Amino acid sequence: MSPPLIAVPLRADKIGISKPFLSVEGRQKLALIASLSHYDAGDILFHEGDRATSILNIVSGVGKSYSFLPDGREVIQAFLFPNDLIGPLDGDYFVNTVKAITPLVAYTLPLTALVQLLQSDPNLQWQFLTKACHELRLAQQHAIALSQNSAKQRLLMLLNLLRLHNEPRGANASQIHLPMSRADIADYTGLAVETVSRGLHQLQREGIIRLINQQCIEIIDQKVFTAALVSEA
Amino acid sequence: MSPPLIAVPLRADKIGISKPFLSVEGRQKLALIASLSHYDAGDILFHEGDRATSILNIVSGVGKSYSFLPDGREVIQAFLFPNDLIGPLDGDYFVNTVKAITPLVAYTLPLTALVQLLQSDPNLQWQFLTKACHELRLAQQHAIALSQNSAKQRLLMLLNLLRLHNEPRGANASQIHLPMSRADIADYTGLAVETVSRGLHQLQREGIIRLINQQCIEIIDQKVFTAALVSEA
DNA sequence: CGTGGAGTTGAACGATGTCAATCTTAGTGG
DNA sequence: CCACTAAGATTGACATCGTTCAACTCCACG
Structure with missing residues (x-):
């Protein structure tokens, strides 16, 4: 089974009430497969079209997830803040380019390990599902704002x-x-x-x-x- | 644990390549908790702000999921087609109103039963997660289109x-x-x-x-x- | 000091919203 | 079966807002 899109720019708390991104327990399990990385402002974290081997969980700093219109203009899908998950995937490939706006620190989560972890842990996966749905609502609000x-x-x-x-x-x-x-x-x-x-x-x-x-x-x-x-x- | 947002307007296949919404196995499990409902064109399936007790899986017909701007205008978040899941939730409450545009047939999935099923079946939940992520990408594309x-x-x-x-x-x-x-x-x-x-x-x-x-x-x-x-x- | 990029300001154009009138369609009842 | 009616769709005229192009200012950096 191909691992389909897992990640998405998941933001923890954007509109009003904020909930902790993951349970303490969940964090601990993720920490086992994660490693810390540092980026400078302007660094590109992922390229649109690249094959994804991992996704990131921002610890500090701000990033942007964007793609290009046919006319060359840049469209920013989302700004990425601490606690966000980075990596909008389609199949195994990134659909957006992600760049650090400020110096940025993030955990790297290898994709295969993450998928296995989620498949074996319904509770943890549930938190991701919840998050994805929340994220979806934010995207819809963004769409409204633009309309x-x-x-x-x-x-x-x-x-x-x-x-x-x-x-x-x-x-x-x-x-x-x-x-x-x-x-x-x-x-x-x-x-x-x-x-x-x-x-x-x-x-x-x-x-x-x-x-x-x-x-x-x-x-x-x-x-x-x-x-x-x-x-x- | 409060059952957070599960559902979302999940569409099976909108952009280009389409995959079946659920595995045969998954469908069978869902069928056990589902019941069939019929609606006329113009019927309201859910009201924004209502407490959600169930979500729907469209079999045939077309619907729309919308909310209102402060000035009274209507904003349509998404059109809903067969195979879509209806019911964008925040906590236990609907965030959008959903109305049938054409006569519509749908399966009703009681929320508590669905949550339990997903929690106990990582594979099925995985399909929902995949779907939610896909849906998220569609919402982002919609946002781009509007911008x-x-x-x-x-x-x-x-x-x-x-x-x-x-x-x-x-x-x-x-x-x-x-x-x-x-x-x-x-x-x-x-x-x-x-x-x-x-x-x-x-x-x-x-x-x-x-x-x-x-x-x-x-x-x-x-x-x-x-x-x-x-x-x- | 320059120099260059980012930000601001001004003027003119163009696309879309608004308002109002007209036309079409579908549905109703005679 | 046809005429009537009301809602939806179209068309035109006009106003408005945002874009575009261009010039200018402000810093940050050498």
Whole structure:
């Protein structure tokens, strides 16, 4: 039996309530087949079309999973954060290229060992299934976000995504760190870089956010922010 | 342990190569806990927010899984075809409303029984995991389609989706049946109904398709069609 | 100091949404 | 069997928003 797609960009906790990615027990079992790797910012972890021999579990750092449109533009399917699993597969092959945006540390999980482990451990596999379903919902939400035409709305959703990933880091909850470039944001939101820039400054003019520097944004008022996130036209 | 999201709109074979949804063995085991139900066109199978006690496996007919934007517009996450599993859950609750577009026949799978079955049968669960991952990729492709601005491109992708689901039915392979309304197409592609109409007629003017009637479209030349699908700006 | 890449800003164009009117279709009842 | 009706689909005119192209600014790095 060919090992079909196991992995996917699985994110632990993106929208609202977060649950631990794996049980302690599950982590221990995975640790037995895992090894730690370090990557520099800009390193490519996997190439689209490559044969997959392993998938990664991010420990720290941020990455992006993307592919190319026929016209050469880049489309970012997902940003990858700590606790995420990296490796969207089709059969044995990667369907996306994955690149480190910041320096990145990750566990390497050999594919064959992982498949065997999951097949023999329904409980652990169950956690992966749960995760995959959760991930699916996030992808659908992303799709919705993209189908809404408002550039402002798309940017707000991205900021909210980053906000939820920043909080655990203990930093000031109203400060959002943007590890990726404007071009990455554009490729993720499906907008032009110029529109991203204009949109962010527009949000600043409206008093919703404050641009501290290119990598850092402050949310003026959480309530106003979430209100805009939900109801903006 | 609360049974987390199991189900998701799982489609068997959407893009290119199709594999049977479940092994014969798997089907037999599921059949033991399943019962058959019939629905009329327009019937609502599940309500967003309802507590889920079961999920469905479509035998025949077409459905749609959708939710509402704050402004009241409807967003269609996915069209559901035979062999699909219906029931995107979050915890025990449905996150989407599901409605029958055509008369629909489906197996009902009680949730608790299904969870137990999967937990005790790693092989069967594996097929569900595989399916969920496949589904995830489809959702991502849908997201890409929506992020591409060209209305024509979005329509071509929808037509291709329907084409792949029509072929098995043995009908003339160049004929595509559209079971859903223009409004549904609009809600799926993120376009306005008027744009859908204009786009289809535009494709006809370009000689790519022919509008036979409101529910039926013919592809003039497969090669031209797929070429447009891939490379259209 | 330059130099180059990333980010910002401006102006014009084009695609799509919106509104309103018209046409088609399917379904109903006489 | 036909006329009527209401919902769906199409078409046109116009407004809006985002893209595109181009120039400019701001840093980071040598």
